[in-house]
Amino acid sequence: MVEDESLVAMLLETILEDMGCTPVGPISNIDEALSTLAGGVEIDAA
Template identity: 65%
Template sequence: MSQPLSGRNILIVEDESLVAMLLETILEDMGCTTVGPASSVEEGLALIENGSALDGALLDVNVAGVKIFPIAEALAARDVPFVFSTGYGEGGLPDEWKGRPTLQKPFSEAAVQDALMTALGMARV
């Protein structure tokens, strides 16, 4: 059975190392190549600006006490789809970002796949 997300390059921005490692494992199990993980907004922006080929991103809303929105803006400007992850769910997002795919922590592998497929405009299998 082929993985629908196989071969996709997915940026991870997450400051909690255990969560970042979990996301890397989940993405690798889905056949994705991980970019990062970046543990700060600055590191995430550097990965985007250095021209990394990105098909999508998983963004922790609060990274080391800094909101992720500069990275969301940079990705949106490049038409790179992304998923927010937060312990507060979509309700914790400012109005301008509501409606974007959002993972509520803690999340499952299936939830990560569904959110990424939604962000990438892919039909569920």
């Protein structure tokens, strides 16, 4: 997930983990997100 507000990111991460997801991040901007994806991280939702 890409979220620049740290408290919102932490809340979303907790919600996703409670749903059985494994969040990638935290990632706070699009450049970090693109770099992470280019590094070969597998994602199954966006």
